[in-house]
Each structure stands twice: as structure tokens, then as C-alpha cells.
Amino acid sequence: MTGLDVVFVLVGLLTAAGAVLTVTSKNLVHAALALAVTLAGIAGVFLVLHADFLALVQLVVYVGAVAVLFLFGLMLTRAPIGREALDSQNRGLALAVSGGLFVVLSTLIVLAFGDVRVDAMTGPGIDVIGIAIFAVWVLPFELLSMLLLAALIGAIVLARREDGESGEEAEVTRIEVGDPPINESDGPPAEVAGDGQAELPAGSGGGGQA
Amino acid sequence: MTVLTSTTALAQAPSILDVGDGVVLPILLKVALVLGLFFVVPLVGGYLEHKVMGRMQNRRGPVEAGPFGSLQLVADGIKFIQKEDIIPRAADKPMFALAPGLALVPALLVFLVIPLGPGVFAVDLELGLFYALAITSISVLGILLGGWASANKFSLIGGLRAGAQLIAYELPLIITAITVAVMAGTLSLVGIVEAQANFTLPGLEGFNLWFVFPQIVGFAIFFVAAMAELSRPPFDMPIGDSELVFGYMTEYTGIKFAMFLLTEYAGMITMSALMVVLFLGGWQILPGVATPGCEGAAGIMSCDPIGIAISVLVTLAKIMGLVFLMVWARVAYPRLREDQLQRISWLVLVPLSLANLAFVTILTVVL
Amino acid sequence: MAQTSLPGTGLLKGLAVTVKHLFKRPATLMYPYERNELAPRTRGVIALMDENCTVCMLCARECPDWCIYIDSHKETVPPAKEGGRARTRNVLDRFAIDFSLCMYCGICVEVCPFDALWWSPEFEYSEYTMDALLHEKDKLREWADTVPPPPALDEGAEAPAEVTEAIAKAEKELEAAAQKEADKAAAAEAATTEAKAGGSGPKKADEPKVAAGEIDQETYDALIAEGKSERIARSKAKAAYVKKEKARLKAEADAGGGDAEAAPTPKAADIKVEAGQIDQETYDALIAEGKTERMARAKAKAAWVKKEKARLAAEAESAAGAGAPAGEEAEPPSPTDAAGSDQAPSTDAPAEEPAATRKLGDVHVEGTGEIDQETYDALIAEGKSERIARAKAKAAWVKKAKQAKLDEEGGA
Numbered sequence: 001m002t003g004l005d006v007v008f009v010l011v012g013l014l015t016a017a018g019a020v021l022t023v024t025s026k027n028l029v030h031a032a033l034a035l036a037v038t039l040a041g042i043a044g045v046f047l048v049l050h051a052d053f054l055a056l057v058q059l060v061v062y063v064g065a066v067a068v069l070f071l072f073g074l075m076l077t078r079a080p081i082g083r084e085a086l087d088s089q090n091r092g093l094a095l096a097v098s099g100g101l102f103v104v105l106s107t108l109i110v111l112a113f114g115d116v117r118v119d120a121m122t123g124p125g126i127d128v129i130g131i132a133i134f135a136v137w138v139l140p141f142e143l144l145s146m147l148l149l150a151a152l153i154g155a156i157v158l159a160r161r162e163d164g165e166s167g168e169e170a171e172v173t174r175i176e177v178g179d180p181p182i183n184e185s186d187g188p189p190a191e192v193a194g195d196g197q198a199e200l201p202a203g204s205g206g207g208g209q210a
Numbered sequence: 211m212t213v214l215t216s217t218t219a220l221a222q223a224p225s226i227l228d229v230g231d232g233v234v235l236p237i238l239l240k241v242a243l244v245l246g247l248f249f250v251v252p253l254v255g256g257y258l259e260h261k262v263m264g265r266m267q268n269r270r271g272p273v274e275a276g277p278f279g280s281l282q283l284v285a286d287g288i289k290f291i292q293k294e295d296i297i298p299r300a301a302d303k304p305m306f307a308l309a310p311g312l313a314l315v316p317a318l319l320v321f322l323v324i325p326l327g328p329g330v331f332a333v334d335l336e337l338g339l340f341y342a343l344a345i346t347s348i349s350v351l352g353i354l355l356g357g358w359a360s361a362n363k364f365s366l367i368g369g370l371r372a373g374a375q376l377i378a379y380e381l382p383l384i385i386t387a388i389t390v391a392v393m394a395g396t397l398s399l400v401g402i403v404e405a406q407a408n409f410t411l412p413g414l415e416g417f418n419l420w421f422v423f424p425q426i427v428g429f430a431i432f433f434v435a436a437m438a439e440l441s442r443p444p445f446d447m448p449i450g451d452s453e454l455v456f457g458y459m460t461e462y463t464g465i466k467f468a469m470f471l472l473t474e475y476a477g478m479i480t481m482s483a484l485m486v487v488l489f490l491g492g493w494q495i496l497p498g499v500a501t502p503g504c505e506g507a508a509g510i511m512s513c514d515p516i517g518i519a520i521s522v523l524v525t526l527a528k529i530m531g532l533v534f535l536m537v538w539a540r541v542a543y544p545r546l547r548e549d550q551l552q553r554i555s556w557l558v559l560v561p562l563s564l565a566n567l568a569f570v571t572i573l574t575v576v577l
Numbered sequence: 578m579a580q581t582s583l584p585g586t587g588l589l590k591g592l593a594v595t596v597k598h599l600f601k602r603p604a605t606l607m608y609p610y611e612r613n614e615l616a617p618r619t620r621g622v623i624a625l626m627d628e629n630c631t632v633c634m635l636c637a638r639e640c641p642d643w644c645i646y647i648d649s650h651k652e653t654v655p656p657a658k659e660g661g662r663a664r665t666r667n668v669l670d671r672f673a674i675d676f677s678l679c680m681y682c683g684i685c686v687e688v689c690p691f692d693a694l695w696w697s698p699e700f701e702y703s704e705y706t707m708d709a710l711l712h713e714k715d716k717l718r719e720w721a722d723t724v725p726p727p728p729a730l731d732e733g734a735e736a737p738a739e740v741t742e743a744i745a746k747a748e749k750e751l752e753a754a755a756q757k758e759a760d761k762a763a764a765a766e767a768a769t770t771e772a773k774a775g776g777s778g779p780k781k782a783d784e785p786k787v788a789a790g791e792i793d794q795e796t797y798d799a800l801i802a803e804g805k806s807e808r809i810a811r812s813k814a815k816a817a818y819v820k821k822e823k824a825r826l827k828a829e830a831d832a833g834g835g836d837a838e839a840a841p842t843p844k845a846a847d848i849k850v851e852a853g854q855i856d857q858e859t860y861d862a863l864i865a866e867g868k869t870e871r872m873a874r875a876k877a878k879a880a881w882v883k884k885e886k887a888r889l890a891a892e893a894e895s896a897a898g899a900g901a902p903a904g905e906e907a908e909p910p911s912p913t914d915a916a917g918s919d920q921a922p923s924t925d926a927p928a929e930e931p932a933a934t935r936k937l938g939d940v941h942v943e944g945t946g947e948i949d950q951e952t953y954d955a956l957i958a959e960g961k962s963e964r965i966a967r968a969k970a971k972a973a974w975v976k977k978a979k980q981a982k983l984d985e986e987g988g989a
């Protein structure tokens with residue numbers, strides 16, 4: 001057993017513990033943090049396997065963005081973030097799905113990489129990855145990014161429309177830095193001046209500026 | 211790809227701390243270097259901030275602790291350690307305790323890849339730039355958690371604001387960094403310095419240019435985004451004390467508060483160091499000037515001890531210059547509103563950095 | 578306006594302003610090492626001149642915080658004249674201000690009718706406990722020594738109305754007095770030697786007319802060394818010069834006219850000494866005791882003034898003793914001449930009373946408004962208000978006139 005093996009085992013245990021905590025924790029924020037630990041642990045596993053680029057991507061995408069997004073969502077929405085029990089009554093189904101997934105994935109992995117020695121592996125350099133993505137697989141990559149973009153725009157459109165609204169924004173008069181004061185006689189557009197005049201008592205309109 | 215980018219071999223440069231054949235000694239030396247950087251340079255930066263800010267406001271700044279008040283931050287640290295460590299009753303105690311550490315550790319880890327001079331770094335990763343940006347993005351977690359765990363409205367809102375701000379400004383930051391990487395053709399920080407040593411314009415052979423000259427827009431974007439990433443004034447909405455008391459740090463006292471503060475100052479140093487490496491030619495004194503005692507590309511890449519010392523001093527001086535700029539902006543400008551903050555990022559910096567990236571990429575490919 | 582300039586100039590302006598200030602001298606005053614000159618009316622702490630306090634309780638009653646504590650008892654003063662009514666007098670036992678409650682509104686200072694409360698610029702009296710902020714009479718009296726003189730008038734400013742009035746009156750009275758002196762001298766001429774009497778009259782009349790243009794260099798230097806502003810030092814030095822000159826002339830006149838009439842023997846209280854210098858001995862002792870510099874200075878000044886007064890009094894006495902055999906008459910047996918005490922009887926009264934006790938009451942003299950200049954001067958020199966001095970001097974004049982009448986009658 002080399003030092004690398006020891007580190008690998010430790011990181012693996014940490015990842016597993018994070019995963020267990022994620023599903024058992026009764027506190028949503030704790031669960032989200034445990035998820036972050038799991039994702040970081042996976043980055044550690046990548047690192048031990050010399051896939052440093054992948055590890056950093058894992059870190060920046062999953063820990064830096066996805067986990068933060070989870071926490072953000074939890075805090076912004078009125079999800080039960082206290083210590084209230086959280087149970088969607090779907091344990092049986094969840095167990096079946098995750099168990100099935102585990103069996104399928106592990107079978108696949110064993111079948112595909114069963115004979116490959118781990119210590120023979122060194123992660124591909126970024127140049128290799130770059131060529132793979134942007135030369136060999138450039139079409140699927142572009143398709144994927146189109147899909148993501150569509151999803152992004154769709155999400156924004158959905159999020160902006162509220163019940164009973166057409167999605168069009170009402171005209172809002174904004175006052176920006178540097179705008180002239182509204183009641184200045186020469187500054188604002190005529191309608192604004194007119195509005196102001198209508199609201200003011202008679203005699204205190206534009207004549208007052210003279 | 212002839213002129214605009216360097217085509218240097220990407221061999222990872224060895225650290226001068228790799229002495230002897232053993233494993234333990236270099237590691238100890240590197241840990242010492244990183245810890246020394248982490249605990250000393252931010253204090254110097256903080257002292258600079260105190261003094262400059264004081265003078266700009268017609269004050270003197272610290273004068274009592276140490277010569278010219280230079281030990282003020284050390285005294286502050288000792289005071290923080292002595293203070294009572296208060297944890298609110300309603301707080302989520304483990305999270306509350308964890309958050310400052312979660313914010314601090316990434317700031318510490320970034321120092322691993324910062325090159326101060328030829329060979330003066332803990333490790334020169336092939337992905338150094340990416341590593342630095344990835345690690346800093348983790349700090350958000352600590353800040354969000356701290357804000358949530360305090361069980362305080364101000365803290366929660368401060369944490370949320372910090373989260374939103376960090377996400378918003380990470381984008382232009384990373385895109386600009388990518389732009390530089392495209393120009394340099396490498397992600398290694400040492401490699402980027404070397405690329406600047408080799409970077410010339412046609413007709414100016416023998417006179418290298420730093421990336422700040424062709425990339426002045428990128429530098430400006432990076433500078434603004436870095437200040438926002440650090441929640442430095444005028445981008446300090448998350449701790450806006452006129453409305454949020456002290457944002458996510460409201461409930462923190464004593465050593466935990468000091469950890470948040472140290473994170474901020476260390477972040478100031480790492481961001482400045484990144485800017486020095488990405489835009490200001492690393493440890494080169496001036497564009498086209500060779501460091502005495504050094505040779506290699508543009509006369510800065512391999513040095514004798516004197517040259518190394520000069521290089522380290524040059525880097526530190528540049529870092530402090532950038533810290534000065536940050537302090538200057540802090541003193542000169544009032545705090546931005548939250549909506550202005552988000553608008554600047556999404557409507558100005560992100561499109562600008564994307565356009566910059568496209569422009570540079572096209573230029574690089576065409577030329 | 579902002580619209581006309583290029584975008585971003587505002588940002589640059591901000592940077593320019595801040596960097597300009599970077600190279601300016603900081604406005605900081607390094608407080609424990611440097612001190613600025615506090616305005617004479619600084620509301621530092623409330624000082625008490627307990628000699629002036631009559632226990633009228635106005636301050637305690639007006640204080641919005643009720644933080645002034647006064648205890649007193651009544652004392653009976655034996656009647657001034659035989660057969661008169663015994664009077665009672667309040668004696669102050671305790672006067673304390675709780676500065677943990679005081680809000681420095683200054684109402685007590687404003688309301689005190691006897692000038693017993695003053696603002697002192699002393700401000701370094703913080704304590705570690707609230708209780709320690711309750712300061713008693715002694716402490717408050719110490720602070721009274723640190724009360725600065727009122728600020729000098731602006732150059733070319735008109736003197737306050739009461740001052741010009743008083744000066745005009747005093748001048749008139751002095752002229753009258755000179756006239757009187759001259760008459761007296763003329764009368765005395767027949768009986769005694771001519772030369773000295775002739776000399777004493779004009780000199781006395783000249784006495785206050787000292788050209789006020791010069792300054793007393795000694796005082797000036799001392800004040801500048803103390804760190805006073807040039808303006809203050811000059812005005813004080815001017816005053817000091819005038820006073821000294823007066824004192825000198827008076828001393829000359831007194832020495833000259835010693836036996837023409839009873840030489841007015843100066844007592845410690847009568848002699849005005851300009852308070853510019855400090856008594857180094859006292860100062861050192863106080864500093865060694867750990868008093869603040871300001872406090873020590875104030876006390877040392879007071880000590881110097883006292884010493885100086887004593888010295889001058891001794892000098893003058895010896896001069897008078899040598900010149901005038903009539904010294905015993907001039908030495909009034911009044912022991913009650915505590916500085917600044919309003920209860921102190923008029924200096925001349927006790928001296929004359931024993932002689933005239935029986936018959937004075939019978940004699941009637943019309944009070945014509947004339948005053949006894951000698952008494953008046955003495956009282957003014959003691960620091961009495963002009964009004965009091967005049968009233969007393971009038972009384973003294975009446976008494977003298979009666980005495981004169983009596984003598985006349987007796988002679989007849």
C-alpha cells in the first residue's frame with residue numbers, strides 16, 4: 001500500500017460519509033453542506049487518480065456553484081430550513097431507484113474497467129482534453145451547450161412571469177444619477193412636467209420658476 | 211499563432227525549495243513559505259491600508275503600536291484572541307464554528323501557487339490559474355453558511371448578498387483570466403510570467419510587453435471584479451454597516467471574526483498577486499528591463515540569489531501598489547447600491563469581458 | 578454640470594481629491610503629547626469658589642439633574658454695633674457635584690448670583706467607577722484655580738458699556754479726590770511742613786494716569802513661555818504694565834506723603850499682583866505629587882501671587898514704618914480681611930469706630946453722594962465690584978465727615 005492508496009481510502013471514506021449524511025440529515029442546510037463535502041471528496045478522488053483538471057472542474061462547478069446554488073435556494077425560498085423533520089414519504093421508491101442505479105452503474109464499471117490497473121493510470125493532460133472536446137467531439141459539445149442555453153433562457157422566462165402577468169414589464173420611470181431634478185423648468189420631458197403640474201395646487205406650477 | 215502568443219514549452223518550473231533528495235525538508239520549507247506569506251503579507255497590506263486611508267482622510271492612522279504603528283494589526287490580533295467567543299443561543303453551533311474556517315482555508319490554499327520570483331513558489335501547477343480561481347470560489351460556502359448559522363436576519367441577508375455578489379463577479383473574473391490564458395497559451399502562473407517575458411509586438415523585437423498593455427480593458431475588468439469578489443468597499447454591500455450592521459459577520463466575535471478579517475486581507479493579497487502575474491509581468495522590474503543577476507527569457511527567468519531577492523521584492527512591491535489602488539478606490543467612492551452592483555456585473559462587465567475574450571481569441575487564431 | 582462632462586470624470590475627480598489629501602499634513606493633534614489651547618469658556622468641569630457661595634441653593638434647585646448636593650448650617654454673628662440685632666449667616670459644609678449625572682448644561686453657573694460657580698477647561702478627570710465622579714468642595718475649589726481669565730477683547734473693539742462707565746466715573750471721582758487732596762494739603766500747609774504735602778497731592782492725582790501703550794516685558798515673556806497666544810500675552814502684559822506703573826507711582830506717593838497724613842498701609846489683599854508668574858517650588862512639588870500640569874500651574878500661580886503679595890506688603894510696611902510715626906493709627910486691627918469675602922467689613926470702619934462710638938450717632942451729616950476715595954480704591958483693589966465699593970466708600974465718607982464734625986465740635 002502506497003501513500004496514495006491511504007489518501008485514496010481516506011478521501012473515499014469522507015465522500016461516503018458525506019453521502020450518508022446528506023440523506024440522513026434532518027436539517028436541509030446540513031444536508032446541503034454534506035452534499036458539498038461529498039462533491040469535494042469526489043474532487044479529491046479525481047486528484048488522487050491524477051485527474052487534476054477534472055478535480056478542479058469538479059471543485060469549481062459542483063462545490064463552488066452547485067452547492068452554493070442549493071444553499072442559496074434553500075435560504076431564499078421558504079423551505080423549512082430549521083430543524084423540522086423533512087419526509088416526503090417516498091422512502092421505498094427512493095430506495096428502489098438508488099439501489100437499481102447502484103447495481104447498474106457498478107456492473108457497468110466492472111465490465112468496462114475491470115482489468116485496468118489503477119496505478120497505471122495517469123490523468124490526461126489538459127491539452128488532450130482540449131483536443132478531445134474541441135476537435136473530436138466538437139459537435140456533441142456544441143449541441144450540449146445549445147441545450148443548456150435553451151434551458152437557461154427557458155428558466156429565466158418562467159421565473160420572470162408571475163400569475164396573471166403577460167410577462168411584459170410595466171413601464172417604469174427610473175431616476176438615474178445625473179438626471180436633472182424633475183421640477184426643473186428646462187430639464188425633464190414634457191409629460192413629466194405635465195404630471196407634476198396636475199398634482200400641484202393651482203398657482204404653484206411652472207410659473208413659480210420665473 | 212506566431213506573434214501574439216508565446217509558444218514556450220510548458221515544462222513545469224522547479225521550485226527553489228526543492229532542496230536535497232528528501233521529501234520532508236522541501237515540504238516543510240514550502241509550508242513555511244506559504245504560512246509566512248499568509249500571515250505576514252496580509253498584515254503589511256492591512257497596515258498600508260490603515261496608513262493610506264488615514265492620510266487620505268487627514269488622519270495619521272495607527273501611531274502607537276510599534277514603530278509608526280506598524281504592529282497595530284498584530285496588537286489587534288492579540289486583542290481578538292483574548293476576546294470572549296460568543297455564540298448566539300439560536301445559532302447552529304457546529305456550522306457557526308465551521309464557517310470562518312471554510313472561508314479562511316481557501317484563502318490559505320491559494321498561496322500555494324503564487325509565484326513571487328523565479329523558483330520562489332510552493333508549486334507550479336500546470337493548472338495554476340484555474341486552481342487559484344477554483345479554490346477562491348469555495349470561500350462563498352463559508353460566507354453563506356456563516357450568514358445562515360448566525361440565526362440573525364442581518365447575517366442571513368448579508369450572506370445572501372455576498373453569495374449573489376460572488377457569483378455575479380466570478381464570471382467576469384474567470385472570463386478575463388481565460389483571455390489572458392489564451393494570450394499566454396498556458397494556465398501555469400509561472401508560464402504566464404514567462405509568456406509576458408517573450409511577448410513582443412512586431413517591430414519591437416527585444417522589448418517585451420506586459421499583458422496589461424494590450425489587455426488594459428481586461429485588467430480594469432479584473433481589478434473591479436476582484437474588488438467585488440473581496441467585498442471591498444465600494445462593493446461592500448454584504449457588510450453594508452448602515453443597513454446590515456456587519457452583514458454575515460454581525461454575530462461573530464473574537465478569533466472567528468479575526469479569521470473573517472484575515473480572509474479579506476489575504477484575499478486582497480492573493481488577488482493582487484494574481485493581477486501582478488496575469489497583467490503586470492510578474493517579477494520583472496519594468497517592461498524590457500532585465501533583472502540584474504538573471505538570464506533566460508527577457509533576462510528574468512533564471513537567477514542567482516541576488517536576482518531572486520530582487521525579483522521577490524519587485525513582486526511584493528507590485529502587490530502593495532495594487533493594494534494601494536484598492537485602498538484608494540475605497541476612500542474615494544461611496545458604496546454601490548445592491549441593484550447597481552448587480553447591473554455593473556451583468557450588464558457591463560460580463561458582456562465586456564465576453565467581447566474581450568472573443569476579440570483576443572480571434573486575433574490569436576488569425577495572426 | 579455632470580451632463581456636459583465626459584463619463585468617468587467624476588470618478589477621476591474622486592481619486593484626485595483623495596490623493597491630494599494623501600500628501601496633506603494630517604489634522605491630528607497627538608493629544609496626550611500635544612494639547613491645544615482650549616477656549617476660555619470651555620465647558621470642562623464646574624469649579625466652585627466656595628468663599629463666594631452664600632448657600633442660596635439656587636444652583637441646586639435649578640439643576641435639571643439634581644446633581645448638586647449642598648449642606649450648610651447657620652451661624653450667629655454678634656451684632657455689629659452694641660444694641661444691634663444679632664445676624665445669622667449660612668456656612669457651607671458640603672458642596673458636591675455628581676459628574677456622573679451632570680449634563681454640563683451650565684445652568685448652575687448661569688444662575689449663581691454670587692459668582693461662586695465657574696466653568697473650568699479642566700477635562701481630564703475620568704474615573705474607573707461612577708462613584709468616584711462625585712466631587713466634593715475641596716476638589717471643586719481646586720478647579721477654581723484653573724479658571725482662565727475671560728478672553729481678551731478683539732483688537733479695536735469697544736470696551737463694554739459698564740467698563741467705560743466705570744472708568745469715566747472713576748476719573749471724575751479721582752479729579753474730585755485730587756481737588757480734595759489739594760484742599761487738604763493747603764489746609765495742612767499752615768500746620769505742618771509745606772514741601773511734602775505739596776508733593777503728595779499732585780502725585781496722587783497722577784497715579785492712575787499711566788499711558789497704556791507699553792507692555793510689561795517680564796509678564797509678556799512669562800505668558801509666551803507658558804504657551805499663551807501672542808494676543809493674550811500682549812494684552813495681559815499691557816495690563817500688567819499699567820498696574821505695575823500705578824503701584825510704583827502709588828508707592829512713591831505714599832513714601833513721599835508719609836507724614837502728611839496717615840499713610841495707607843497696604844495689606845496683602847490690597848496689593849494687586851499680576852498673576853503671570855508661577856512659583857517654581859510649588860509647581861515642582863505638585864508635579865511630583867502627580868497632579869496634572871494644568872492644575873499644578875494654576876496652583877503655582879496662586880502661590881506665587883500670594884508670596885509676592887506678602888513680600889510687597891512687607892516692603893511697603895517697612896517703608897511706611899520708616900516714614901510715618903503714625904503707623905499704629907494706620908495699622909487697622911481688622912483681621913477679617915480674607916480675600917474676596919463679602920462679609921469682610923469695610924477696611925476703614927473698624928479703625929475709626931472705637932474713637933467715635935458714643936457720639937457718632939448724634940451727629941448728623943447729609944450724605945451728598947461724595948465718597949471716600951481711599952476706601953474706594955482699597956475695595957476696588959480687593960476685587961470688589963464697583964457698586965459695592967462705591968456704597969461702602971460713601972458710608973466711609975459719611976463716617977469720616979461725622980468724625981470731622983465731632984472733632985470740630987469737641988475743639989469748639
Ligand code: SF4
Pocket residue numbers: 623639640641642643644645674678679680681682683684685686
Ligand atoms: S451643569 Fe447643569 S446638570 Fe451640571 S451641575 Fe450644573 S445645572 Fe446641574
Ligand code: SF4
Pocket residue numbers: 629630631632633634635636637647688689690691692693694
Ligand atoms: S447658586 Fe451660587 S451662591 Fe447659591 S448655593 Fe449655588 S454656588 Fe452657592
